[in-house]
Amino acid sequence: MKYYFAYGSNLWRHQMQERCPEHQVYGLGSLNNYRWIISLRGVANIIKSKGDRVFGIVYMISLQDEERLDECEGVDEGCYTKETLPVDVNGASLDCLVYEDPIEEKGSPRAKYISKINMGIADAALPQDYVNRYIRMYIPMES
Numbered sequence: 525m526k527y528y529f530a531y532g533s534n535l536w537r538h539q540m541q542e543r544c545p546e547h548q549v550y551g552l553g554s555l556n557n558y559r560w561i562i563s564l565r566g567v568a569n570i571i572k573s574k575g576d577r578v579f580g581i582v583y584m585i586s587l588q589d590e591e592r593l594d595e596c597e598g599v600d601e602g603c604y605t606k607e608t609l610p611v612d613v614n615g616a617s618l619d620c621l622v623y624e625d626p627i628e629e630k631g632s633p634r635a636k637y638i639s640k641i642n643m644g645i646a647d648a649a650l651p652q653d654y655v656n657r658y659i660r661m662y663i664p665m666e667s
Contacts (some may be wrong), residue, residue: 525547525583525584525585525586526584526585526586526587526590526621526624527550527563527582527583527584527611527618527619527620527621528544528547528582528583528584528585528590528620528621529553529555529559529581529582529609529611529620529621529622530580530581530582530583530644531555531567531568531570531578531579531580531622532533532566532567532568532641532644533568533640533641533644534569534581534583534644534646535581535602535639535647535650536542536594536632536640536643536644536647537581537647538643539576539640539644541585543589543592543593543648544585544586544589544592544593545589546585546586546588546589547585547586547589548583548584549574549581549582549583550581550582550583550584550613550618551581551582551613551614551661552579552580552581552582552613552648552649552650553578553579553580553581553582553611553612553613553618553620554577554578554580554611555570555575555577555578555580555609555610555611555612555613555622556570556577556610556612557572557574557575558570558571558573558576558577559571559572559573559576559578559658560576560578560602560659561568561595561628561630561659561662562630562631562632562633562663563627563628563629563630563631564627564629564630564631565603565625565631565634566587566631566632566634566637567634567637568625568626568634568637568641569624569627569628570622571628573615575652579648579650579651579654579659580611580612580650581648582611582618582620584618585621588631590621593623596608597610599623602626603625604624604625604626605623605626606621606622606623606624607621607622607623608620608621608622608626609622614630616618625656628631630662631663632662633662633663638663638664638666639666641659642663642665642666643662645659645663
């Protein structure tokens with residue numbers, strides 16, 4: 525099993541269950557010196573940003589789960605690259621698989637992406653001040 529840090533639509537448990545049926549939730553994590561954005565492609569991304577941090581869920585995934593994630597995230601098409609980054613979980617640093625969009629320019633979310641992110645925010649129980657500061661500038665609340 526490998527640690528995977530999800531910060532976008534894979535925060536939504538329903539989507540993770542479909543994509544990675546063997547996954548296990550490990551816990552809430554934070555990636556230091558990065559900032560959450562929506563890229564020009566209309567999806568979540570992280571960019572280096574000193575003093576900021578990104579919250580997300582650390583999952584344990586199998587090799588088969590990782591292969592399915594690679595396909596879903598468009599790794600072969602260059603939509604996302606795979607990195608190993610240190611993520612803080614309960615005071616410990618874990619090396620986690622993280623998908624990064626090579627496009628760092630900010631954009632607007634795809635219409636269908638808004639509800640996925642909102643469901644993920646609820647499922648992950650992200651800190652509200654973090655959601656308000658970083659995510660709400662891109663993703664409106666839904667009624």
